[in-house]
Amino acid sequence: SLLQALAAESPLRHILADRVYRGPKLLGAVADCGPWNIEIVQRPAGTKGFQLLPxxxxxxxxxxxxxxxxxxxxxxxxxxxxxxxxxxxxxxxxxxxxxxxxxx
Known part of the structure; x- marks a missing residue:
């Protein structure tokens, strides 16, 4: 897969993901692809409308x-x-x- 190729060729180990990918499915998909640090970018609780996310x-x-x-x-x-x-x-x-x- 793409992540396995990246793990073999690149020092990158950080994945930014949208909040819709916060479930166990993403973790299961990347578990055998290498040591990845997954950061889920979410809006602060109680925020409505547009919010600039880090x-x-x-x-x-x-x-x-x-x-x-x-x-x-x-x-x-x-x-x-x-x-x-x-x-x-x-x-x-x-x-x-x-x-x-x-x-x-």
């Missing part, structure tokens, strides 16, 4: 960066390998753009 912007910002790539705006891919390749291309494109704008 760390939620990280996920939203990442989806916005990826959404700028037309191929990733919709789910066109038939295989996981193809979807993974296009995701890697989008990330490489983002990094190259940032490196070209950086001043050495």
């Amino acid at each position: 760390r939620r912007w990280v996920v939203e910002r990442t989806f916005a960066w990826l959404g700028r790539n037309r191929r990733l705006a919709k789910d066109y891919e038939a295989t996981i390998a193809s979807a993974h390749a296009w995701l890697m291309i989008a990330c490489i494109k983002l990094l190259v753009r940032r490196l070209s704008q950086a001043r050495c």
Whole structure:
């Protein structure tokens, strides 16, 4: 799975999840994928309407960066390998753009 590949290749060990994933199903799904620290982002109790949530912007910002790539705006891919390749291309494109704008 994706998390098993990440555990083998990356030092990342933290998962941010929306409050709808707070049940035992998420914990069971990632239990055999490595040592992950799962943080459920929830609104404070008694809050109604819009509430700016801590760390939620990280996920939203990442989806916005990826959404700028037309191929990733919709789910066109038939295989996981193809979807993974296009995701890697989008990330490489983002990094190259940032490196070209950086001043050495």
